[in-house]
Amino acid sequence: MKSLREQLWFEIPTRRGFxxxxxxVEELVRKSGVREGLCLVxxxxxxxxxxxxxxxSGLLQxxxxxxxxxxxxxxxxxxxxxxxxxxxADAHLKRQIMGREVVVAITEGKLDFGPWxxxxxxxxxxxxxxxxxxxxIGE
Ligand code: ZN
Numbered sequence: 001m002k003s004l005r006e007q008l009w010f011e012i013p014t015r016r017g018f019x020x021x022x023x024x025v026e027e028l029v030r031k032s033g034v035r036e037g038l039c040l041v042x043x044x045x046x047x048x049x050x051x052x053x054x055x056x057s058g059l060l061q062x063x064x065x066x067x068x069x070x071x072x073x074x075x076x077x078x079x080x081x082x083x084x085x086x087x088x089a090d091a092h093l094k095r096q097i098m099g100r101e102v103v104v105a106i107t108e109g110k111l112d113f114g115p116w117x118x119x120x121x122x123x124x125x126x127x128x129x130x131x132x133x134x135x136x137i138g139e
């Protein structure tokens with residue numbers, strides 16, 4: 001069995017943002033040499049997500065608006081978690097909804113996506129260095 005483990009690093013200059021990481025993950029699949037297997041991509045922080053959806057700017061803005069409606073950043077005093085001195089309770093909640101990880105099948109050396117599927121990193125408490133793990137296994 002072949003395997004590859006790599007970390008992707010991000011430092012989003014704003015509190016929230018989305019990054020399409022599909023090309024980077026595809027490059028790692030090529031590098032792994034795996035033809036048939038699985039690719040796991042997960043955020044290594046509890047205030048960031050990895051998810052799959054359409055690479056369409058209107059939809060990404062819809063996510064931003066929807067998440068901010070569900071768990072507004074302000075007022076920060078509305079969250080018990082922020083009594084610890086943090087201000088990122090909303091980021092934990094947004095991350096929970098958008099998910100921790102994705103698993104994509106690798107078939108004939110390629111990510112086996114459905115139509116329009118793309119992989120995104122979702123940042124909800126940015127302005128610092130954070131990681132995503134990519135683990136590829138197969139043969
Ligand atoms: Zn926190």
